[in-house]
Amino acid sequence: MTHKVQVGVLFGGQSGEHEVSLVSARAIMDGLDPERYDVTPIGITKQGRWIIAPDAHARLLAQADPSKLPGGSSAMVSPTSVDADDQDATNPLALMVAGEQSPLKALDVIFPVLHGPLGEDGTVQGLLELMGIPYVGCGVLASAVGMDKAMTKVAFSGAGLPVLPWLLIRRGEWEREPAQVLDWVEQRLTYPVFVKPANLGSSVGISKATDRPTLERGIAAAAAYDRRIVVEQGIAAREIEVSILGNDEPEASVPGEVVPSGEWYDYEAKYLSGASKILIPAPITLELAARVRSLAIQAFRAIDGAGLARVDFLLDRETGDLYLNEANTMPGFTPVSMYAMMWEASGIPYAHLLDRLIELALERRGRGRNAE
Secondary structure, three states: OOOOEEEEEEEEOOOOOHHHHHHHHHHHHHHOOOOOEEEEEEEEOOOOOEEEOOOHHHHHHHHOOHHHOOOOOOOOOOOOOOOOOOOOEEOHHHHHHOHHHOHHHHOOEEEEOOOOOOOOOOHHHHHHHHHOOOEOOOOHHHHHHHHOHHHHHHHHHHOOOOOOOEEEEEHHHHHHOHHHHHHHHHHHOOOOEEEEEOOOOOOOOOEEEOOHHHHHHHHHHHHOOOOEEEEEEOOOEEEEEEEEEEOOOOEEOOOEEEEOOOOOOOHHHHHHOOOOEEEOOOOOOHHHHHHHHHHHHHHHHHOOOOEEEEEEEEEEOOOOOEEEEEEEOOOOOOOOOHHHHHHHHOOOOHHHHHHHHHHHHHHHHHOOOOOO
């Protein structure tokens, strides 16, 4: 009998994107071919406890906030109750100290479907590196840089890639001298501007400021999530995205365009309203599509990416100028998420995409931990 690949699917986590992760993980576990893979669900509760059990997904789903579940929970497995002191729950340090006795050591590869801080930002990737376990997606460096909006812009700028004017505010500065911070922003940028926590995803904590009062409220709201806040010049823009797949020789999918249901693509427009439109391929010229794909690959390399990423652009409606927005190193991962749909349109169906990502993870480990 052919050896099945032992895959751990890691989901949940302590970020505000916990519920999004549950949806992505369910899709991946359902999409992995049972003839090729044995799947072990690994859940991380919002309190940071790890649950390695066949019903780990159902347990976390039972504790999830239904209002934050994209598309509702009707497609999920039926949840069961979970005890915070359940004996199956442990902590990552205990798993690592267990050495060869750790249940994770029986796995060939882990698919860390974690969105946001303490999962997508290099922390879990570092743990898996220490344990010597191959994993899908970007390594510690790319994950950390991709999660941090300020450092992403620094990396893009250093590689000569186009980004919009932006400023970095530290929470301590804001708390000490809010009026001076507002003056500083207004002297360097023009309204509208977007205010973002540096280390969150899925548009959590992001707001659009059109005057001084909304800027003040936006900075205060972002500071509740992070000690570092990015303020970026706003433009009338189309949102263009492209998927990246590969290690040393990454490939780019056909581009797609998001037409948000609201004024911009916030959390509700992304996950809850169901009214945003996805256009794949994006209705842009072949020349512009080629430029988007080329810049996306350059951006992926600028952060030292591996495995996958979704690279997002802003296309100025007035000037036609193209700007890099961010590189999402673990985007939403259902069959109807942008990342997967753009590859579907490029000729790689969802199940084959999962196969390729696992192959890339094993390939990367086979070349050594510093291969990228």
